[in-house]
Amino acid sequence: MTEMITADLVDLELDQSAETKEAAARSLAERMVALGRVSDLDGFLADVAAREAQMPTGLDGGIGIPHCRSAHVTEPTLAFGRSARGIDFGAPDGPADLIFLIAAPAGADDAHLTILSSLARQLMDAEFTTALRSARSAAEAAALISGDAAAAEETGPAAAPETGTGIGTGTGIGTGIGTGIGTSTGTGTGTGTAPETAPETGDGSGADTGAEEPFRIVAVTSCPTGIAHTYMAAESLENAARDAGVEITVETQGSAGFARLDPAVVAAADGVVFAHDVPVRDKDRFAGKPTVDVGVKAGINRPAELIAEVREKAARGETSAPTGGPTSGTSPVDTTGDSGDGYATKLRKWLMSGVSYMVPFVAAGGLLIALGFAIGGWKIDKAPSVAEHFVWTDHTSWAALLFQIGGLAFAFLVPVLAGYIAYGMADRPGLVPGFVGGSVAVTINAGFLGGLAAGLLAGAVVMGIQRVRIPAVLRGIMPVVVIPLISSAVVGFLMFLVVGKPIASLQSALTDWLEGLSGANAIILGVILGLMMCFDLGGPLNKVAYAFAVGGLAHPTDGSLKVMAAVMAAGMVPPLAMALATTVRGRLFTKTERENGKAAWFLGASFITEGAIPFAAADPLRVIPASMAGGAVTGALSMAFDCTLRAPHGGVFVVPLIGQPLLYLVAIAAGVCVTTVVVVLLKGARKAPPGEARAAEEKAAAEEKAGAEEKAGAGAAADIKESATAV
Structure with a gap:
């Protein structure tokens, strides 16, 4: 690890230059930039912030470990800072005084990642962190972290504790020395009595007795x-x-x-x-x-x-359960976060599990249906089955083929949604009753809402069955016979005779309501859908609005087609607006954001709302409200213009399938302009700290000077070439 951290990457008085985790990351990252380890400071910090947004990196014991893999990192690097006051990294026990900024290249090899993992293990050793807190110089701290025992001993006694684990060479600290006292070398096992990992006799700690094997x-x-x-x-x-x-x-x-x-x-x-x-x-x-x-x-x-x-x-x-399904009420989706998640959080994760598996079916089936309409016209849905009638030279037959394949793919929408909601709740045993319940929902015309109910019922039934304690001899047949049989029967009964019919009635009422939407009511719905699409840029609210729109396409009406048009239009606004903003006011954005803006043109045009996430991650308080303002305008205008859409995806590439296509593009353009104006005003009104403003001015001046020199050099070269030609 010696090449990953040097004394130049250590700041033992970090609190003098940083009071927040963002400032601490910037201060340490600037040291990486100075050594050529990071190529773009702002781009790297945006990646660090995105990782921090996934989960706080503060740990108990006063440790903060901001880290990320980034394309802006040229080689694996570790910077260390020590703060006397402490900096809040979201740890339960309070601020961190030991901060490690870990920078890994996007394509870091296994060897480098193994070294980084070695540091992570060292942080769990109290003597290692104590030695760091007492380190008297940057060189001493760097030697301790890198595992350079000889260098650590030369810099001061604090680097080499007399007892306990020592700092190993190359592999970090050791694993313990039992009850003896001695010096640690190599792997750090020391010279004391036998290790504690597998005691031969009981020690009163609740472990098995000496005659029994350890747990x-x-x-x-x-x-x-x-x-x-x-x-x-x-x-x-x-x-x-x-x-x-x-x-x-x-x-x-x-x-x-x-x-x-x-x-x-x-x-x-x-x-x-x-x-x-x-x-x-x-x-x-x-x-x-x-x-x-x-x-x-x-x-x-x-x-x-x-x-x-x-x-x-x-x-x-x-x-x-034999298939890995839990019996205690937990599930694979439950545990993607902390075990303390409430039911609302768990419910959101279950629903998102179903939606994430449903979307590919929606995209494939919906676009095939749209292509069938585009090639064969609006009456292609009346064409006979291509299995019975297909003319190789007739474009209508090919259109019918695309339409019918798309229809079959689209028919999986509700069963897949229900099946994978149940899978999110109860793992693999939930799939069979989930798909069965979803198919029942389709049969009784309960639609999208029926699929949601079927998935939740299936997951709950399977989880209930898994709670029952059964003899060991029967466990082998549980996942392949007992659970699918009982759960499918129960879910089918509930969907056909208990909850299915009321949900079907509600679905019918919702369809009639959408069909009757006009005037102010339609515009209000457009505003709400636009706000939902742009609030979290591909997150749960965005997916709820999208799933609501796609669910209406299963049985399309004029109202459901308007909803689909409004949802897609609003979803295109954020990335397109960020692309436009970086073009018209590039100085308000970092170099990385300007590069992302170029890609955002295509992402927005393709209805990939996630293209705006890099901008929102770097500046959420300005980008998200601006996006919501533009999305609301676009959704409202799309509904007011009576625009319709039969394709669930595609962006501008399915404009021929849109009712009122010119007005639809006007609605999108209006929303893009609104978001662009708002985000530019908000960013322009921000007062940067004096140091940051001065740095930005110096950077801009340097870029301008470099551009002028390059232009002058090019002009001089042209003059020389012209003179040479004349000679």
């Missing part, structure tokens, strides 16, 4: 970036297991890939701990064992509780 746990840790939290959770769990006299083997599913646990180790395990913020890969390997399923931060902050919990579950005989 064995296998664990999986993972986080969105896969650089820091993944490995910190692993180290924390290993330390807690050692203290409890428990054997543990951890599989870290990080950015560098993962080494799969030995199947024999998994088979011999008495319990499983999942500490993750992204789905566990190959989760079925751990089926049928007592399981604790939490977010990765829980693995870092309360490992002892997790180990105690899995031991209690094992004592009660409480195991997970």
